[in-house]
Amino acid sequence: MLKRLPIIFLLLSSLLLPVTARSADLEIRADGEYVMGAGETMAVAEERALKKAQQAAAEQAGAFVKSYSQVKNLTLTEDVVEVVANHSMKITVVERKKTVVGDLEAIRFFVRIKALVSTEEVEASLRKVREDAGAVESYKKLKAEYDRQAREIETLKKQLAGSGAGDRKQVLARISDEEKKFKAGLWLEKGGDYGLSPELALKAYNTALELNPDLAMAWAGRAALSRHAVQACHAKLDKGVSDCRKEIADLYQSLADVNRAIAMDAEYAEAYALRAQINQDIRSLEWLVAYRKDPKAPEMPDNRKNQKSILEDIDRAIALSPGSHRYYERRAGYLDPVDETEKRISDMTRAIELCRKENCDLLFMYYGQRAGFYEAAGKPDLASEDKRLSREAMKDFHGPSPAAAESEYRKVQEEVYFPLDEDRKAKFLQEAKQRISAGRAEAGDYWARAMLTDDDNARLADIAEAVRLAEKLNPRGREALKLAFMYQTRGAILMTGKKFKEALDDLMKALGIADQYLPEALSRFKPADIAQFDNARLDRLTRPEAEAVLWIFLQTSALRMRANAYEELGSPDRALADYKALCTGLNDVRACKDVERLK
Numbered sequence: 001m002l003k004r005l006p007i008i009f010l011l012l013s014s015l016l017l018p019v020t021a022r023s024a025d026l027e028i029r030a031d032g033e034y035v036m037g038a039g040e041t042m043a044v045a046e047e048r049a050l051k052k053a054q055q056a057a058a059e060q061a062g063a064f065v066k067s068y069s070q071v072k073n074l075t076l077t078e079d080v081v082e083v084v085a086n087h088s089m090k091i092t093v094v095e096r097k098k099t100v101v102g103d104l105e106a107i108r109f110f111v112r113i114k115a116l117v118s119t120e121e122v123e124a125s126l127r128k129v130r131e132d133a134g135a136v137e138s139y140k141k142l143k144a145e146y147d148r149q150a151r152e153i154e155t156l157k158k159q160l161a162g163s164g165a166g167d168r169k170q171v172l173a174r175i176s177d178e179e180k181k182f183k184a185g186l187w188l189e190k191g192g193d194y195g196l197s198p199e200l201a202l203k204a205y206n207t208a209l210e211l212n213p214d215l216a217m218a219w220a221g222r223a224a225l226s227r228h229a230v231q232a233c234h235a236k237l238d239k240g241v242s243d244c245r246k247e248i249a250d251l252y253q254s255l256a257d258v259n260r261a262i263a264m265d266a267e268y269a270e271a272y273a274l275r276a277q278i279n280q281d282i283r284s285l286e287w288l289v290a291y292r293k294d295p296k297a298p299e300m301p302d303n304r305k306n307q308k309s310i311l312e313d314i315d316r317a318i319a320l321s322p323g324s325h326r327y328y329e330r331r332a333g334y335l336d337p338v339d340e341t342e343k344r345i346s347d348m349t350r351a352i353e354l355c356r357k358e359n360c361d362l363l364f365m366y367y368g369q370r371a372g373f374y375e376a377a378g379k380p381d382l383a384s385e386d387k388r389l390s391r392e393a394m395k396d397f398h399g400p401s402p403a404a405a406e407s408e409y410r411k412v413q414e415e416v417y418f419p420l421d422e423d424r425k426a427k428f429l430q431e432a433k434q435r436i437s438a439g440r441a442e443a444g445d446y447w448a449r450a451m452l453t454d455d456d457n458a459r460l461a462d463i464a465e466a467v468r469l470a471e472k473l474n475p476r477g478r479e480a481l482k483l484a485f486m487y488q489t490r491g492a493i494l495m496t497g498k499k500f501k502e503a504l505d506d507l508m509k510a511l512g513i514a515d516q517y518l519p520e521a522l523s524r525f526k527p528a529d530i531a532q533f534d535n536a537r538l539d540r541l542t543r544p545e546a547e548a549v550l551w552i553f554l555q556t557s558a559l560r561m562r563a564n565a566y567e568e569l570g571s572p573d574r575a576l577a578d579y580k581a582l583c584t585g586l587n588d589v590r591a592c593k594d595v596e597r598l599k
Contacts, residue, residue, distance in 0.1 A: 026060075026061070026064045026116070026117040026118075027114065027115070027116055027117075028057045028060045028061060028089070028114070028115040028116075028117065029094075029112065029113070029114055029115075030053045030054070030056040030057035030060070030112070030113055030115065031053055031056065031110065031111070031112050031113075032048075032049045032050055032051065032052030032053030032054070032055075032056060032110070032111045032112075032113075033049055033052065033108060033109065033110050033111075034046075034048040034049040034052060034108070034109050035101060035106055035107070035108045035109075036106065036107045036108075036109060037106055037157045037160065037161075038157075038160055038172070039156075039157075039160060039171070039172040039175040039176065040153075040175060040179065041179060042098075042107070042109075043596075043599065044179045044182055044183065045107065045109050046096070046098075046109045046111065047182070047186065047596065048109070048150075048182070049109040049110060049111040050093070050111045050113070051146065052111075053111045053112065053113045054086070054089070054091065054113065054115075057089055057091070057113060057115040058082065058085045058086050058089065059085075060115075061085035061086070061088060061089050061115065061117045062081050062082060062085040064085070064117050064122075065081050065084050065085045065088065065122055066081055068119055068122050069081070077136075077323075079136045079139075079140060080126075080129055080136055082139065082143075083125070083129055083135060083136050083139045084122060084125040084126055084129060085117075086139070087121075087125040087128065087129075088117050088118070088121040088122045088124075088125045089115040089116070089117055089121075090115065090116040090117075090121065090589050091113050091114070091115045091589045091592075092113065092114045092115075092116075092587060092589060092592075093111060093112070093113050093592065094112050094113060094114050095110070095111070095112040096109075096110070096111055096112075097109075097110045098110070126359075127360075127361050134220075134269070134270030134273070134274075137268070137269055137270050137321065138192065138217055138270065141216075141217055141265075141268075142185060142188065142189070142217060145181075145185060145215075145217075146182075146185060149178055149181055149182055149185075152178055153175065153178050156171055156174055156175050156178065157175070159171050160172065160175070180211040180212060181211065181212045181215075183211050184207075184208040184209075184211035184212035184215055184218065185208075185212075185215075186596075186597065187204050187205070187207045187208035187211065187218075187597070188204070188205070188208045188215060188217055188218050188221065190204040190593075190594075190597060191204035191205040191208060191218070191221050191222075192221060193590070197495060197496075197564055197568070198225055198228045199498070199568055200564055200567055200568065201221075201225060202222065202225055203567075205218050205221045205222040205225075206222070208221075209222070214264060216260075216261040216262075216264040216265040216268060216271070217261070219257045219258065219260045219261040219264070220257070220258055220261040220268065220270065220271045220274060222254070222257050223254040223255070223257035223258035223261065223271075223274055223275075223278065224254075224274055225254070226250065226251050226254035226277075226278050226281065229247040229248075229250040229251050229254070230247070230251070230281050230285065232244075232247050233247040233248070233285050233289075237288065237289070237292055242289055242292040242293045243289075244285055244289050247285065248282065248285055248286060248289075251278055251281055251282050251285070252282065254278050255275065255278050255279065255282070258271055258274050258275045258278060259275070262275065267320060268320075269316075269317045269320035269321040269324070269327075270317070270321075272313045272314070272316040272317040272320070273313065273314055273317035273326075273327055273330060275313050276309075276310045276311075276313035276314040276317070276330065276334065277330065279305075279306045279309065279310050279313070280310055280333075280334060282305075282306075283301065283302065283303060283304070283305040283306060284303075286301040286305075287300060287301045287302075287303045307334075310334050311331070311334060311335075314327060314330055314331045314334060315331070318331065323354060324354070325350075325351040325352075325353075325354035325355045325358070325360060325362070325366075326351075326362075328347045328348070328350045328351040328354070329347070329348065329351040329362075329366060329369070331347050332344040332347035332348045332351070332369065332373070335347070337376065341373055341376050341377045342377065344373045345370060345373045345374065345377065348366060348369055348370040348373060349370065351366050352366045352367065352370065363393040364390045364391075364393035364394040365390075367386045367387070367389040367390035367393060368386070368387070368390040370386050371383045371384075371386035371387045371390065374386060407538065407539040407540075407541065407546075408541055408542060408543045408545075408546045409538045409539065409541045409546040409549065411543075411546075412478065412543060412546040412547055412550060413550070415478060415482070416478070416481060416482050416485055416550065417451055417485070425452070428448060429448055429449065429452050432444070432445035432446075432448040432449055433445075433449060436449065441469075442469060443465075443466045443467075443468075443469035443470035443473075443482075444466070444482075445466075446462045446463070446465040446466035446469065447462070447463065447466040447470075447482070447486060449462050450462035450463045450466060451489075456493055456496075456497070459493060460490065460493060460494075463486055463489065463490045463493075464490075466486055467483065467486050467487070467490070470482070470483045470486065471483070477547070478547060480513055480516070480517065481517070481547060481550060481551065481554070483513060484509075484510045484513040484514055484554055484558075485510070485554065487506045487507070487509045487510035487513070488506065488507065488510040488554065488557065488558050488561070490503075490506045491503040491504075491505075491506035491507040491510065491558075491561060491565075492561060494506065495561065495564070495565060495568075498568075500565045500568045500569050501569065503561070503565050504562065504565045504566075504569070507558050507561055507562040507565065508562070510554065510558045511555065511558050511559065511562065514551060514554050514555045514558065517547075517551045518551055518552070518555055520548065520551075521547075521548035521549075521551040521552050522548075522552065524544070524545055524548040525545070525548055525549065525552065526587075527552055527556070527586045527587045527588075530549055530552060530553075552586070555586065556582060556586050556588060559578050559581060559582050559586075560578075560582060560588070560590075560591065562578050563575040563578035563579050563582070563591075563594070566578065572598050575594075575598065576594075576595065576598045576599075578591075579591045579592075579594040579595045579598065580595055583595050
């Protein structure tokens, strides 16, 4: 399994990198209509019209994805094409209207959307699908549920038209129930948003289950949040705290949740894989906690607990989804490291074959894992070759283009944070530490050390000192941009620690600085313009233009964080205001969905 990345690299990928490759290669216009009948609500009817427009756009986007895959010599199944097409579209609603049809109980809702699809968004969606073993399966199940709901609601509307007074009440109740299930699906989609905090994801899944307790995907989605309990326990252990009772109790609750999902859907591959992972995490943490308390204790927890059921579950997942490289990689990790080395090598070889077939981004990790298995099997030559292949795959995964490295845009990025080249980054950090030790440090030195450490407490202390020194200089221009990112980064770290009030204060400060520069930035570019920039366009930016792009992106990401913080603090009205600002002012499509969700 991949180790948890330090938070700063997650912040960098979310704050700086996503704007570096967005050419609008295809613009789609699509319409959706839905006629609301008696017993239905206007809000849900309009959402149904929007869904139909999205489905129509996705068909055209799918053709684009197929064409792209042929150019790149990729082999994609129809299911993968659909998932990628849906996630690659940047949707803007351009028209909404409703008209009365026939009688006062029938209203036609019309929604027209514009969807932008780019090769860069297709590539990003492909990476997510390749890394998420259950992405395609979850999409197919949710799509099937939406289709079932559409058929059922049409049947009920016909029944209502021909029902007598006695049956009418019962049919209306069933229509209301189907609307709840539709809204549950929207909350389920929200919970699966990769950018959502664990707390908000949990709230989304809980809301989905309140609306539809028979939604197996919501139970599985809630169970998947168990990974955060594992991370929390490891963080405690790293700090010398050997009490993980709450985190282990959370894992047992997740186990109960995934059991419910499987009871509802016995063909749910990802649920079986998830149950295997949760059982493995439980036994691992129980053993590790006991070991940290007393390594020489006469009775230690069984470190092979539930081994048979774990393997049975992952075998079942593979049988249901034999094309998933992630399931083979997981099974290799569950097999006995002493007695089943050859089986582990076989599974990793299969994972590599499937990963290479899909051009997946985990190839470097898979080669590295198989190299370790070869070493354990006494095959050093094969291990050495896999290490070489891992290094080559790593270069493909991380290497920036030479043009990007020389552009003003990349230079401004590096000035705000730190050099991205590994050699220059190491030298940069060493010099910063030397100046700190000598008492000659500036704000940028503490900022660099903060960005390149794995300890959140040390990072917060260094950011506090960097902010203190930066504020004394009353920074302007690029230095003000740097200070704004300091506030925003600290706010993000505080949010991961559930310190939402403190995070809100930092986000307010970041947005306060941005407010001074945003008018100038927006006079150069509109957010919609930036969404259409490809790498070549970004590489041609002047320094003022590069700074304008980053100011706009800072505003967008800080507003989203603040909206999340407001939701966590129980202020949905304030969150709604921020989502509206993102939707209408900065054309943030995801925020537009949040506006609909909170209405």
